[in-house]
Amino acid sequence: MSHESGWETVIGLEIHAQLATRSKIFSGAATAYGAPPNAQASLIDLGFPGVLPVLNREAVRMAVRFGLAIGARIARQSVFARKNYFYPDLPKGYQISQYELPIVAQGALDVVLDDGSGKRVGITRAHLEEDAGKSLHEGLGAFTGVDLNRAGTPLIEIVSEPDMRSAKEAVAYMKKVHTLVRYLEICDGNMQEGSFRCDANVSVRPKGSDKLGTRAEIKNINSFRYVEKAIQYEVARQIELIESGGKVVQETRLYDPDKGETRSMRTKEEANDYRYFPDPDLLPVALDEAFIEEVRTGLPELPDQKAARFSKDYGLSAYDAGVLTASRELADFYEDVRRAVPLQRGETGATLDVSTSKLTANVVMGDLAAALNRENLDILTVREDRMPPTRLAGLIFRTADQTISGKIAKEVFEAMWAGGESADVIIESKGLRQITDTGAIERAIEEVMAKNPGQLADYRAGKDKLFGFFVGQVMKATQGKANPAQLNELLKKKLPG
Amino acid sequence: MVHRNSLTELAAGLRARTFSSVELVRAYLQRIEAAQPALNAFISITAEQALAAAAAADRELAAGRGGPLAGVPIAHKDLFCTAGVRTTCGSRMLDNFVSPYDATVVAKLKAAGAINLGKLNMDEFAMGSSNETSWFGPVRNPWNTDFVPGGSSGGSAAAVAARLVPGATATDTGGSIRQPAALCGITGIKPTYGRVSRYGMIAFASSLDQGGVLTTSAADAALMLREMAGFDPNDSTSVDAPVPDYVAELDAPLAGVRIGLIKEFVDEGLDRENELRIRDAVKVLERLGASLREVSLPNLPRSVPVYYVVAPAECSSNLARYDGVRFGHRCKEPRDLQDLYRRSRGEGFGAEVKRRIMTGTYVLSAGYYDAYYLKAQRVRQLIAADFKRAFGEVDVLVGPTSPTAAFRLGAKTADPITMYLNDIYTIGANLAGLPALSVPCGFVGGLPVGLQVVGPHFAEGRILNVAHHYQLETDWHRQSPERFA
Numbered sequence: 001m002s003h004e005s006g007w008e009t010v011i012g013l014e015i016h017a018q019l020a021t022r023s024k025i026f027s028g029a030a031t032a033y034g035a036p037p038n039a040q041a042s043l044i045d046l047g048f049p050g051v052l053p054v055l056n057r058e059a060v061r062m063a064v065r066f067g068l069a070i071g072a073r074i075a076r077q078s079v080f081a082r083k084n085y086f087y088p089d090l091p092k093g094y095q096i097s098q099y100e101l102p103i104v105a106q107g108a109l110d111v112v113l114d115d116g117s118g119k120r121v122g123i124t125r126a127h128l129e130e131d132a133g134k135s136l137h138e139g140l141g142a143f144t145g146v147d148l149n150r151a152g153t154p155l156i157e158i159v160s161e162p163d164m165r166s167a168k169e170a171v172a173y174m175k176k177v178h179t180l181v182r183y184l185e186i187c188d189g190n191m192q193e194g195s196f197r198c199d200a201n202v203s204v205r206p207k208g209s210d211k212l213g214t215r216a217e218i219k220n221i222n223s224f225r226y227v228e229k230a231i232q233y234e235v236a237r238q239i240e241l242i243e244s245g246g247k248v249v250q251e252t253r254l255y256d257p258d259k260g261e262t263r264s265m266r267t268k269e270e271a272n273d274y275r276y277f278p279d280p281d282l283l284p285v286a287l288d289e290a291f292i293e294e295v296r297t298g299l300p301e302l303p304d305q306k307a308a309r310f311s312k313d314y315g316l317s318a319y320d321a322g323v324l325t326a327s328r329e330l331a332d333f334y335e336d337v338r339r340a341v342p343l344q345r346g347e348t349g350a351t352l353d354v355s356t357s358k359l360t361a362n363v364v365m366g367d368l369a370a371a372l373n374r375e376n377l378d379i380l381t382v383r384e385d386r387m388p389p390t391r392l393a394g395l396i397f398r399t400a401d402q403t404i405s406g407k408i409a410k411e412v413f414e415a416m417w418a419g420g421e422s423a424d425v426i427i428e429s430k431g432l433r434q435i436t437d438t439g440a441i442e443r444a445i446e447e448v449m450a451k452n453p454g455q456l457a458d459y460r461a462g463k464d465k466l467f468g469f470f471v472g473q474v475m476k477a478t479q480g481k482a483n484p485a486q487l488n489e490l491l492k493k494k495l496p497g
Numbered sequence: 498m499v500h501r502n503s504l505t506e507l508a509a510g511l512r513a514r515t516f517s518s519v520e521l522v523r524a525y526l527q528r529i530e531a532a533q534p535a536l537n538a539f540i541s542i543t544a545e546q547a548l549a550a551a552a553a554a555d556r557e558l559a560a561g562r563g564g565p566l567a568g569v570p571i572a573h574k575d576l577f578c579t580a581g582v583r584t585t586c587g588s589r590m591l592d593n594f595v596s597p598y599d600a601t602v603v604a605k606l607k608a609a610g611a612i613n614l615g616k617l618n619m620d621e622f623a624m625g626s627s628n629e630t631s632w633f634g635p636v637r638n639p640w641n642t643d644f645v646p647g648g649s650s651g652g653s654a655a656a657v658a659a660r661l662v663p664g665a666t667a668t669d670t671g672g673s674i675r676q677p678a679a680l681c682g683i684t685g686i687k688p689t690y691g692r693v694s695r696y697g698m699i700a701f702a703s704s705l706d707q708g709g710v711l712t713t714s715a716a717d718a719a720l721m722l723r724e725m726a727g728f729d730p731n732d733s734t735s736v737d738a739p740v741p742d743y744v745a746e747l748d749a750p751l752a753g754v755r756i757g758l759i760k761e762f763v764d765e766g767l768d769r770e771n772e773l774r775i776r777d778a779v780k781v782l783e784r785l786g787a788s789l790r791e792v793s794l795p796n797l798p799r800s801v802p803v804y805y806v807v808a809p810a811e812c813s814s815n816l817a818r819y820d821g822v823r824f825g826h827r828c829k830e831p832r833d834l835q836d837l838y839r840r841s842r843g844e845g846f847g848a849e850v851k852r853r854i855m856t857g858t859y860v861l862s863a864g865y866y867d868a869y870y871l872k873a874q875r876v877r878q879l880i881a882a883d884f885k886r887a888f889g890e891v892d893v894l895v896g897p898t899s900p901t902a903a904f905r906l907g908a909k910t911a912d913p914i915t916m917y918l919n920d921i922y923t924i925g926a927n928l929a930g931l932p933a934l935s936v937p938c939g940f941v942g943g944l945p946v947g948l949q950v951v952g953p954h955f956a957e958g959r960i961l962n963v964a965h966h967y968q969l970e971t972d973w974h975r976q977s978p979e980r981f982a
Contacts, residue, residue, distance in 0.1 A: 043598060047818040049591065049825075050578045050600060050697040052732050082814050084861070086838055093817020144834075146822070275861035277870060280704035280811055282733050 007204045009235050010212060011170045012162035015177050016155050017187040018131065018195040019062045025130050025154035026053030026096065033193050041133075041148035047091030052281050055080075059154040060285060062186035063103045063128050064295045066156060069184055069302055070123055072107025074292055080128075080282045084275045088146050089133035097157075099276040102127035103285060104156075109180070110304060111172045112322050121173045122161030131155050150194075156186075162201065162212065167231035171224050174198060175326070178224075179303050183328050197222040202234045203248070213238070214248040218255050218262055230255035234262050306331055314338070315354035320361050329379045333389060334364050340393035341400065356400050363396055367413040386420060395423040405484055408432050436483045438490065441474070444482065445494050448473040459495055470495060499524050504569060504663035504717035511558055511568040518551035518558065518568025522612055525570045529614065529661045532981060535642055538656040540575045540633050541583050542615040550612045557610070566724055567610030572662045574653050575616035576623060577603050577708070578697040586699045587619040587631040587649075590819045590826045590845030600697020601729045602666055602708050609724035617665055618652030621847045622816065623673055623701040625649050626919040629910055630849040637906070638681060639978040640944050644903040647677030647919075650711065654681040657711045659981035664712040664721045668698060670705045671804050672898075672923025675935035678711055679898035679947025682937040684964065684974060685711040686718045689954050690930030691736035693722075694729030700815040702808035703734075705927040714974050715936060715964035719743035722957065738955065746958035747965040752786030754963065757891035760793045762922050768901045771946050774939035775897050778948045781970050782895070782963065792891055794883040799876050800924040801917055806860050806873035807928075812850075813857025819845060852913065881929040888953040893963055897922055898935040898947035922949060932957045936964045937973040945973070 024031055027044035044051045067074045081099035104126035111119045131153040136145035158177060164170045178196055181187035189196050198221055203213035218234060221227050233255075238248050252271070253262040301309075303325050310321035310331075325331045338360045368387065372379065383389060395416060399409045404427060415426045427433055435441055448470060449456050459466040470491055474482055499521055502510065510516055526544050533539060547570065554568035573579060576586045578596035585591045599607065607613070620630040628636040628651025636651040638644040639659040646655040650667035654677030657665050667674045669687035678685030686709045693708040700706060710721045723744060728737040758779060763772055783789050821827035821841025828840030846854070860869035887894060899919060909916040926933035931954060935947035948967070952960040968974050 046823055048598075048823075049584070049586070049594065049596070049699045049818070050576075052696050052734075054731060054733050084814050084817060086817065086820060088820075088822050088834065091818060091823065093820060094814050273863045275814070275858065275863075275866075277810060277814070277861055277866070280702075280734075281700075 006207055007235075007239050008207045008209070009165055009167075009231075010162045010203045010205065010215075011164040011167070011231060012201040013160045013164070013170060013174060014199040014201070015158040015160075015174060016131075016197050016199075017158065017177070017181050017189075019059050019154040019156060019186055020188055021056055021058045021062065021154055023056060024152035025056050025059045025128065027152055029152065031153050033190075033195075035149055037136075037145065037147040038149060041151060045091065045148055045152040047093070053096060053279075055282060055285065056154060059128060060103070060287070061295055062154075062184070063126065063156050064287065064292060065184045065186055065299060066126055066158070066181065067104035067107060068292070068296050068299060069180055070104075070107030070109055070126075072104045072123065072126070074287060075101055075103050075105065076287055077101065078103040078127075078285045080279045080285070081276045082279045085272045087132070087135075088144060089135045089148070089151065091133070091148060091151055095130060095132060096279055096282070097129035098127035101284075109173065109176050111169070111176050112318070113169065113172055116319065119163075119169060119172075121163045124159045124161055126156050126158045129155050129157060162203075167228045167235070170200065170231055171228045174227055175224060176303075179326050183300055183303055185300075191222045191224075194222060198227060200227060200231055200234075202231055202238070204235060204238045204242070214250050216248065216250070216262070217252050219252055219265065221255055226255055226257050229257075229260060230262055233260060237262065300328070314357035314361070316357065316361055320358075320365065323365055324361060327379070330364070333379050333383055334360065336389035337364065337392050337396065340390045341397050343390070344394055344397035356396065359400060360396050363392065363409070363413065367410060368392070371413075371417050387417065391416065391422055398423050398427060402434060402436065402483065403427060404432055404434050405480070408434065408480060432481065434483050435478055435481045436486060438486065441478075441482050441486055441490055442494070444474050444477045445470075445487075445490055448477060449494070456495070460497060467491065467495070500528060500660040500663075502663070503714055504712055505714075505720055507663055508566055508569050508720070511554075512563075514558065518554040518570075518612060519548060521568065522547050522551040522570050522614065525614060525662060528659075528981075529656075532639075532659050532661055535980075536637050536639060536655050536659060536661075537634050538618055538636050538652040538659070538661060539572070539615045540585055540587070540618050540652070543582055543613060546582070547612050547614045554610055554612060564608060564610035564724070565720065566606065569611050569664075570614050570662055571606065571611045571664050571666070571721070572614045572617050572653070572656060573603060573666045574619055574650050574668060576619060576668060576699040577666055578699065579603050579613065579616065582616065584616065584699070585633070586623070587621045587633060588845065588847070588850070589632040590842075592632065592826065594825055596697075598697060601694035601731060602725050603697065605725055605727070606666070606721075611724070614662055617650070617656055620649035620651065620673075621850050622699070622812070623649040623668055623670055623706075624812070624849050624853055626672070626676060626916055627904070627906075627909065628652065628677070629906065630847055632847060635906055638903050638944070639981050640682065640903070643905055644944060645680070645906055647680035647899070647903065649673040650677050650685075653711045654678055654683060654685070657681070657683050657713060658978060660713075660977055661981075664710055664717055666708060666725070667711045668701075668706055668708050669923075669927065670701050670707075670808060671927050672920040674709045674711060675898050675923050675933060675947065675949060676919060678935040679937070679945065679949075680903040682945030682973065682976065682978075683711055683713055684715055684718050684934065684936050684968075685709065686722060686934035686957065686961065687926065687932065688722060688726060688957050689736070689932045690927075691734050692726050692932070692955065692957065694727070694732045694735045696729055696731040700811075702811040703815060704811060705804075705808060707927070715934070715961045715968055716744070716747055718934070719747055719961045719965070722961075726957075736955075741958050743958050743961050746962055749962050750786065751782065751963065751966045754787040754893070755891040756782055756787045756789050756963075757792035757887055757894045758789060759797070759894050759896040760791045761795070761797050762896035766900055766921070767897055768941065770941040771897055771901060774941065774946050775895070775948060778938040778967065778971075779895060781967055785966050785970065787963070790891065792887045792894060794880070794887055794925070796876065796879040796883045797925050798921075800880060800928060801921055803873045803876045803880065803928060804920070804924045805856065805917060806869050807877065809853040809857030810861050810870050811857065813854045813861065816846075816850070816854055821845070849913070877928045880925055884925070884929045884931060884951075892952070893956070893960055894951040896949050898949040899923070902941040902944035902946050926951050930954065932960055934960050934964055936967060937976075938971070939973055
């Protein structure tokens with residue numbers, strides 16, 4: 001994208017996270033996903049004549065949890081407002097949201113980018129609102145179906161400052177918010193089911209300009225990959241438009257993942273006048289200090305705190321600590337494995353050395369992550385049966401105590417993953433125990449030297465590169481089981497003659 | 498002749514088994530049927546359900562059980578949702594709407610033992626002051642059927658005035674209980690905002706709507722309101738405070754009670770004859786030991802413009818749910834979504850409702866919000882502050898309920914502003930959320946007029962007490978239209 005060099009991209013995100021309450025924000029109906037259409041819509045969700053909303057306190061608590069986690073100001077008084085517009089999946093003809101006085105304002109999140117640099121993204125506000133229902137167009141001929149199960153599901157809309165300067169930054173920020181809401185247990189983060197989705201406001205301006213360009217809002221993107229692609233497409237489109245003498249118009253656009261492009265949905269002129277006004281059916285939400293303190297006390301260790309602790313206590317790099325703490329489940333799994341390693345020795349409470357912490361990190365982030373990825377599984381499911389932390393600890397213990405080499409460990413991991421047996425059983429049954437007997441290694445070296453007199457002569461004549469050839473041959477002869485360090489040492493002694 | 502009894506007397510007679518609930522309900526149903534062609538007070542008459550409920554009430558009473566209103570017939574304004582019974586709100590839009598649930602008020606009165614005889618006519622969506630905007634035709638005043646009964650609770654008021662029921666539920670957003678009470682010569686109370694649950698009461702303007710009762714006396718109103726009022730977890734704006742026994746508070750002495758006559762209400766604009774009735778009524782209260790002074794509420798004359806910004810704004814949003822998608826009127830063969838919305842709403846709503854939806858949409862629009870809605874809310878605060886200041890000096894405020902007695906059908910329909918000015922004396926209490934009632938205080942040109950009594954928040958007991966003493970001294974409330982004697 002070299003043609004972008006003269007331009008700066010400006011991105012702000014509005015993230016909608018469904019709150020994981022059992023019932024809806026203003027009614028007692030269940031929020032579970034996947035029920036038959038309209039089975040979870042009460043008279044209140046259907047907007048029947050005479051019904052009234054009653055605020056779900058749990059949704060308020062969750063919004064406050066989020067606000068405290070991003071260091072924001074929690075409004076002692078926030079106000080619900082009506083956003084008025086007609087649509088079949090909006091039963092009352094208005095959405096209850098917050099407008100002038102949101103519950104959370106002025107927070108920030110620190111994001112680590114791929115190159116290891118950090119970035120602070122400001123969060124203007126986060127407000128509570130109800131989700132709309134869904135309009136279904138497929139399989140109904142000329143009709144549109146309306147499913148109101150989702151209507152009234154609590155959301156927090158998290159509005160960032162226009163602080164991001166690339167699609168990658170936007171994705172890193174969105175992932176950070178995703179991690180955070182899951183840590184806080186306020187959102188299940190399921191993007192396929194629409195529990196976590198975002199609108200991206202994108203504009204470009206000449207580098208060095210401090211005036212914002214005209215923005216386009218890309219609506220309802222529900223995957224990290226699409227966010228990145230949609231923004232990249234939109235940035236290129238806007239630059240091309242301006243460079244060819246055109247003008248960006250303020251409008252709402254939709255991203256089409258099949259075509260990989262955004263297209264116009266409605267322009268500013270066609271936009272609704274939402275006629276916001278305070279909802280007279282609901283009192284202002286008043287929060288006292290005691291409640292806020294109680295929520296603060298109940299906060300879990302947050303991702304940044306956990307990553308810092310992993311670096312400090314386990315000697316992990318910032319990158320490794322970041323990867324391991326990206327989800328609370330993965331971090332817990334890592335710590336459970338790490339804690340279980342000394343138990344394999346029959347020791348309790350032993351402090352592990354840094355090398356074992358790193359070894360554990362490598363296996364969890366390497367072999368295990370690859371296997372999960374390959375089979376599209378999550379850590380919570382496999383930790384129950386396929387790979388409990390204690391079992392994986394057995395493998396790490398055998399690597400750490402040199403029973404097997406790192407290379408053999410990969411083979412053992414795959415066997416454990418496939419068959420569910422312990423590392424020790426696999427090592428014994430397959431005879432994978434590392435050869436550490438000096439005599440045995442020496443005998444193997446001698447056999448290899450005898451079989452390859454030509455190479456030996458060349459090596460002795462100064463062809464140092466052939467050292468690797470001999471390592472390989474001995475490893476082959478021992479089926480990879482020779483202790484690599486010992487092998488190196490003995491070869492250095494024996495080859496020169 | 499049971500209909501000559503007050504609601505309180507009927508409840509006592511049922512308990513003493515002087516008559517049965519079935520007898521009572523039959524007698525009232527006959528009166529309703531007979532009066533319906535002349536008055537058009539009812540939209541639905543639920544004779545069958547009422548008789549079944551009455552039989553059940555009689556069994557309870559025979560066993561020495563039953564609530565304070567066991568077996569007493571009443572009727573509901575047709576904006577209280579009643580499970581299994583059509584609830585129209587006086588609109589074509591809800592002509593076919595059968596509510597799947599009971600409003601809290603309906604459930605509470607049912608639990609107290611009251612028997613619902615049917616659903617009462619009203620201005621469409623409670624928007625009107627003459628009951629002429631109903632899709633089901635106008636209600637007529639029992640004192641003279643060429644005249645309007647007032648609105649929006651015109652059906653409730655006419656039914657009680659003609660003794661078709663001893664008591665009825667009603668709602669008051671800008672005077673819709675008190676003004677028809679005055680024009681029909683009966684007693685009506687609008688409680689403090691939040692005192693009676695709004696759950697199941699179809700909304701017109703949520704920050705102003707309040708359910709209340711229409712009866713023939715303050716004592717009956719006290720009894721019925723006591724059973725209706727109270728906190729409801731389904732209504733976030735209902736107030737979580739215990740309900741006093743209004744009946745027990747009726748007899749508290751009036752000596753020393755400070756009464757303020759609202760100066761702005763007896764200035765120009767008030768019919769001279771009407772003013773004399775008010776001044777006579779005040780003299781009665783003074784004779785009973787109350788002290789009188791004149792009190793000024795300088796911002797009160799701005800009530801009407803404030804109300805006609807706030808109420809339409811809320812109504813424009815509240816009525817958005819009537820879109821032809823899930824319930825209510827749906828146009829035939831819609832071409833597309835816009836057509837469905839436009840025709841369903843265009844056909845379903847009457848002219849006055851449309852006028853208010855348009856006004857409300859306008860005042861909330863970008864660029865107009867501050868000048869209209871926000872400014873109206875500020876003046877609303879000033880009006881509330883005027884009342885607060887006044888209640889520092891006096892215990893209750895009095896004045897006329899309506900500028901004139903009832904007017905002829907059609908007299909004001911051509912000019913909405915003249916119609917809106919009917920509520921000039923009643924709107925203030927809604928804007929400030931205060932309890933207020935109207936009691937009959939005489940006649941002007943053969944038609945009744947009312948005295949309004951306004952109290953501080955939650956002083957329902959006090960204003961009923963003042964009204965009750967007044968009714969012990971006068972018999973205006975005992976007079977009923979001859980035609981329905």
